[in-house]
Amino acid sequence: MSSFEYASAPESKAIANIASSYGLFIGGKFVEPKKGKSFNTINPANEELLSKVGYADKLDIDLAVKSARSAFTKVWSKLPAKERGKYLYRIARILQERAREFAVVETLDNGKPIRESRDTDIPLAAAHFFYHAGWADKLEYAGVGNKPKPLGVVGQIIPWNFPLLMLAWKIAPALAAGNTVVLKPAETTPLTALLFAQVCQQAGLPEGVVNIVTGDGITGAALVNHPDINKIAFTGSTEVGKAIARSISATKKSATLELGGKAANIVFDDAAIDEAVEGIVNGIFFNQGHVCCAGSRLLIQENVSDEVIEKLKKRMSLIRVGDPMDKNTDLGAINSKEQLKRIHEISNTGDAEGANRWSPECKLPTKGYWYPPTIFTGVSQSHRIARDEIFGPVLSVLTFRTPAEGIEKANNSMYGLSAGIWSDKGAKILWAAKQLKAGVIWANTFNKFDPASPFGGYKESGWGREGGRHGLAGYLASDAKVSK
Amino acid sequence: MSRLDINKTYKLFIAGAFPRSESGRVYEIKGAYKKFIANPAMASRKDLRDAVVAAKAAQSGWANATAFNRGQILYRIAEIMQGRSEQFVDEICALEGVSNKAAKTQVDEAIDTWVWYSGWCDKLSSVTGSLNPVSGPFYNFTTPEPLGVVAVFAESKPSLLGAVRTLAPVLAGGNTAVLIASESYPLPVITLSEALATSDLPAGVVNILTGKTAELAPWVGSHMEIDGVDVAGLSKKQEEELKLVGADNLKRVFRFTPSNHPERILGFMEQKTVWHPIGL
């Protein structure tokens, strides 16, 4: 060896006990779907079969909702708040204990680098339960009146990009507020949710408080349309979010929607350039860019754009693409064939519309779904790659001349989930933060998440917040809003 | 022979001016004893479009005014209404057929509602914002910010109070508004626009339309520049239809209990969370 090449450092798969098949988790037990249908879940890094999971249809959804309703009325709503909290603490602890196993299963099922599932997804998921556990017996201080009440049964539908973390974002506040849930994990990433079902069993959580039903979009629609659901909490695409909003328009159901984004990451000329470059990389290449709040539109002040782009390219050359189970991998596999197709399709419009594509040299594995870290320079506002959410490791680079122009371009989007600001000047940061129409503003940082920090978008990026006191309120009945 | 009264021409209120409907249409309003009172304008979808343009144009100025300043202006509206309270009382009596005492109570409540929401302007962030203790070297805070343009379907009765309690919270949060007056009881609301026009409220912050609710509601629902809707004055059916089309831009659509509540303000606000590192 003549240079410093990192030998492969794979995390061991031995810790993951993935069963050859899983049923649906309803009423505290794993049960077979009524019609006995199942589907495969594979490892997107090598297309190997991981397990078969049950396919829930309308009948199964009905059973799950009934089980959640019964648990709500008979058990969960009668339990002293303090005890409810203790269950959540138990869950948090078990997640911490089994963190390594969860990280491995998450990486196998999702394709994300083990470094990220180990250092971000799983610890944050446990932290969400820990944080919300403490709310359970303090709801009267949550700013929603003196006698806050749960909503009842909540239907929750989560995406594939942060499977366990999104589950935690949904289930922890719902349970803390006194609701029971029916959760549908994403079709391509059901495994950690099913593992979580085992955690519920280990924690002795009363049967039916958490129900987990696996399936596809049709399963999700059945959940949304079930008449005995009080609230829908959904994270996913804006398109599906709108469909849910339509589906519930004539019902009493309320909804929290965490939808798409096309976040602007704005670099001013006085920024700490090296840290900004790190932030840009973290903003778009974290989790293969499968992040609704990814900083996918880079807006650089023109007088530093050459310097920033040059440094960015150098930095991108260091991104290690490959086996997600390797502890040194920075960019893992694209989650599914469908998603890879979508990334190709939208990115190709960038070439067609005249933007300049660049990727560092990197050898992609032959099996599995892969896309290299990519930037497009010379992008203008009207290009499709500057407007549509790609949900992949593809960055569009635009420039601006004055701060006002930067803000105007940043806000020129139907989305408003997040935005980044890079500047060394406090006054400018606060000015920009105020002007930006986005729910989460990262100044001199990006893609930071915390259970205490509300998350959610403006405009077509969704309804409501998740996390913090504001997120909790979404799971409590309002005493001023009329549900219909 | 006694003197003949000068009757008022009831017009729309858009961008600080009092235009007739571009459609040239009016409709007849009869009072409590089937007596003709007025021919207010029957706003068209184009009047709605103009009202939204005005509201959008006024939005950033109003949102960026200091909370103290917004509070002062809302209080000023109460002052102006107080001065015109007799006129409001007369209109309510004629229109709703209620006693003078009841009308006076309504006007007083409407005025007090402005005062109540005026006081909220500079307290909202303190009461509903938060400093979030994240684990890491970051300063992280959440503050409410206005949605943008909010359409308000005023309750029919009480005609004045119903309009004020839907409108005032929208303004308190820094939104600009398009208020669609109750179809049957619009007159006190039009007179309200005269109070608004003389109360330091920047042009376009409130725009008031009169006309057929059923005609305007679908256009409100589908207008992509409208961010939120208070459906107090809509039927359940109309509300459902509006929500269905409003999903196209994920409008925030709410109906509130008929009382004053800070949630009326917050329903039309977003919560913005800002992260910043703490370091040298």
Next chain:
Amino acid sequence: MIVDGSEVSLKKFLSDLPPVDQVGAEARASMLATRSIKTTSKAWAIDMAISMVDLTTLEGADSAGKVKALCAKAVRPDPTDLTVPSVGAICVYNDMVKIARTELDAIGGGDVAVAAVATAFPSGRATLTVKKLDTQDAIDAGANEIDMVIDRGAFLSGHLGEVFDQIKVIKELCGNKAHLKVILETGELVTYDNVRKASYLAMLAGADFIKTSTGKVAPAATAPVVLVMLEAVRDYFALTGTRIGVKPAGGIRTTKDAIKQLVLVNETAGSEWLKPSLFRIGASALLNDLLMQRMKLRTGHYASANYVTMD
């Protein structure tokens, strides 16, 4: 010429440098610390690290015997295994330079450099006259490398020209006889912005190497400090085409620490810097840990300190 050496030109140049965000820099450094270096790459890294060690003794109790023992260790770190490379240099006080040079040459360590800490090490609190004499003395004694300290007092009080001039004068004395390593003493500069500025100041004044610390002040060679200095040499190369070396010193005691340093180099300045002529690690205890880890890799079982030599 980038600067003309005047106070004004230096201030202008340094204040135009982009700032460093502490939280971001530390986050980057701690992410790089998670790199998992195993098997063949670990073996490579251990040998590279050994060849980069500036084996150091800077104690009042230093004696000829101690320095000679260190020389032996420097040339053949593991007498039982001659595949172990020699270290980069021996780092001593002036009065030990001649002893070290003579001993190294005598035992076949002609390639091992002798570095002398000069210019009133470690505080730097002496007149320029003394600092010059100190340096000349070391060069005359046969030092191949001069590890000078900057005047942190002058730097912190804004007298950049003074710091610059002193480095320049010492560099002139070194001429082509000795390499100049400039010690910033980052623990006293406190902020990363200062580290970046001092790095550039030293490079502009003619440093061949920039070095973090004397080893007498804590914190010393923390990962983010080294990161910032590596960014500085990388960007200075882009600006001038000249590669300046980096030497962390102080606090690097284990193989793990050393490998983290190499990862920092690899992913910041780049692999071009992964050689003893551009990266050194000032340490004493580190060498034995590297040797023990090397034994572990070779034999497959954990090593004991009994099997590596004390000095």
